[in-house]
Amino acid sequence: MYDVAVIGAGVVGSLTARALTRYQLSVAVLERAEDVAMGTSKANSAIVHAGFDAPEGSNKALFNVRGNAMMEETAHELGVPFQRNGSMVLAFGPEDEEKIQELYERGQKNGVPGLCILTGDQARETEPALSPDVTAALLAPTGGIVCPYELTIAACGNAMDNGAALLTGFEVTGAERTAEGWRLSARDGRTLDARFVVNAAGLYADQVAALMGDESLHIHPRRGEYLLLDRKEGRTVSHTLFQTPSVMGKGVLVTPTVDGNLLLGPTSVDLADKEDLSSTAEGLAQVAKLASRSVPSVALRSVITSFAGLRACEDGHDFVLRAENHALHLAGIESPGLSAAPALAEEAVRLLGEMGCPLTPNPDFQPVRPHSPVFRRMDNAARAALIQQDPRYGRVVCRCETVTEGEIVAAIHQNPPARDVDGIKRRTRSGMGRCQGGFCGPQVVEILARELGIPMEQVTKMGGGSRMLAGPLGETEEEKA
């Protein structure tokens, strides 16, 4: 019997689990996929919004502004890079200018610090790559960037280091109210008892809530497609550049990422299928075209990959935080969910406390996640010392992102452990660079097989049936038959 079961190891679930380990509680994180950060937290804009978008008084506004203020400390404790690079909303003419004035006023009401409106020329002075068509810009100095899956992995890892259990491949398909709390059952037959349940199931939060008797939620996926550019383009701009939302659409952003790439996107298309992560020719073309509107010189030749992410849109278009019957539903956490996540986690703990979950501080809680070495971020003296300790840090596996064998092995053995090629990629950036795993792929498969003690052909890209290889050379299928 666990005190709390958190369903969903996305950024909200992971940060909530971590927040719960600050108290003397036994916590289990249940994740349907075989790794953490496999839903919305895997593929989004990687933006920590300032908080001027959402209407005053909404949960989005409240938790965004609060989460933004908390992000610095949270990221620092977890050893995750976070940059307050500031954001701009670009206006292309009088209509847009009216709109950014509105956003400015809304931001003031929401308590966003430091907002100001720049003329086009002032904006270009800070961002020389901006289009000459930009007539004004709303500057939000508190806007920031963070890597969403790195934050999620670190949060879940820190929760595990503080005693939380992670159960992957645990897709909750049944929930039964027991005398003390809930009995959750998984598709594979496993069951788990918990006094309290936090539903942070992202796109599936409505279905999980329904299993627990609350059928009032309805979530649909909204797909966003992105283009990621080579690190050599990462300094094209320094701020996160939004376009003014208008009747023509929300526009796309152009932003540096904490890893030094340039990210363009997203599109915004409502779908029915919660699994449809395919990108489309039209969508990618639209991203390219709209991004060029903000930054005409954007080097589309330097695209290294494209991807699509799904946002969990609830019909009410606001975050839902509903505590009832030993369950806490955190649903509809679409944008600015990443920004709000630290504050949502804090609020989740408070709401669980209100429901009777005992909150006795855990004196052993370690907020700081032990920082496993990141070769590319170290200076040469520190690198030399590390290699002397462990020569595996001297063997570069991923040449594009300078990732060493030591880091890959560490990712397999630390919390939450990497089990597949994509898991290694998200934890170490091996395969994330300009060759996209062309060179390091075979070696990563080999290291995974060796460290996990499995044959090469059982190594997967992302769990399940995503095997990397058909099998060793030898008998063909015909010869076997």
Add this chain to the structure above:
Amino acid sequence: MKRNLTCIVCPMGCQLEVELEDGKVTRVTGNTCKRGEAYGIAECTAPTRTLTTTVRVSGGTQPLVSVKTAAPIPKELLFDAMKVLRKLTVAAPVALGQVVMEDLCGTGIGVVAGKEVSAR
């Protein structure tokens, strides 16, 4: 009978037309040089290919060694040869040029190692 081929002797890639009677080449057209004619005749009477593949190595620093047939073998034997070579394992160390099989599929043609693999 007529067969159309792309000549591979040089980058020109001439489209050859080879006329055959009772398995014998009577005429090659479309070629722009003598070598093209010879290619057309060989390709239509007794096509051969050098097979390159890998064979397993036991006790080596690498799991495989690259090999090739010492001379071109009849084209129709490629798959039979692969079947045989897939079952072959050679013990390390393997020297460059070492004959790993004397006679491949009764052709009298050997298979030689294309690189060195030292023992573990």
Add this chain to the structure above:
Amino acid sequence: MKELDLVIIGGGPAGLAAAVSAYDAGVRSLLILDREQQAGGILEQCIHNGFGLHRFGEELTGPEYAARYIDEVKKREIPVQLETMVLDLQPLPDGSKLVTAVSSGGMLELKAKAVILAMGCRERSRGALNIPGTRPAGIYTAGAAQKFVNIKGYLPGRRVVILGSGDIGLIMARRMTLEGAKVEAVCELMPYSGGLNRNIVQCLEDFGIPLLLSHTIVEIHGKERVTGVTIAQVDENRRPIPETRQEIPCDTVLLSCGLIPENELTTAAGIPLDPVTSGAVVDQYRQTGCPGVFACGNVLHVHDLVDYVSEEAALAGESAAAWLRGESLSGESVSLIPKDGVRYLVPQQLRLPLKDDLRLYFRVGAIYDKATVEVRCGEKLIFSRKRPRLVPGEMESLVLKKSLLEGLDGPLTVGLSLEGESK
């Protein structure tokens, strides 16, 4: 910090040949750095034959060709430091270069008077090609698949569609077929193949694998592993024609869509690149914009025959040796400018006066029959030569006698004049 006359970055065919020729020209303080466990570069996984016809007059496999140069390096006792990755290259104020590298032995800082860049190239990835669809397992560059099969001994998949008819893709079509996989088709965006004729015949036609020209993959399907692709024919502007869409079930997609020189170190050192070759701008000595830094092989421009890589590398090695001896490699600079069908030229610059005859390498942008290659200085025709056929997939070269280039008074242009029609 260790000081050396010459550091060669990369121990593939280019680096090995450059080292041998630099040594033979008198350089004794030199070192080859390579990131792999063995020297030879990508040749180690190219187990097919056909290498060395120009250089050695016989057909060798990749490892055999590499072994010849590794032998030469060993004979001369030229040190090769393996499993060492160069992280940075910086010119120092005194004219030498700082090479920072890492290996399991630790960090390595070398001060070199001269450097030869021989880092090779990488393959264009799915991301760079922007192919829409899902992102399942089973999408590999042809080279990654080649490494799995020929070095690791694993078959990446059993039912394959290949995008791009570059040579590695063609070679892998045959290799995987021989190992029991079914290659459904090779799709080529262009109306012609970028691969060698011989590979089209021996790797595709021999096995009945269709080569679909003017076709591309418009969508990849599959959630966990690839389950299929949708392909379509493209129009003359290379846009897919919707009515021609068809789905091919497969579990693997191999990409053979071009190679990109790996010039991150070059860029870090502030050395100018040619936007067409994606390699450094060099003169006839293969000297880059940074004095004492030379480049050769696929890091300079993508070659299709390793024989030419060796030849170019030997030139870079000799030049580095001359530079180290204090010979002047500078002089008045004249640009070489590609035009009329010629996509690029290497070298891009000439230093006058020429010491030797000049060999120019170039590639054309389309298939040309009965074209005349013309070298001009302004309007003045300096040299011309008829070629029965020029194709983008094959690198061309021509030699200009030193005497022809005396008294040049402006940039040289190299272009095609057509008698027949281009296809």
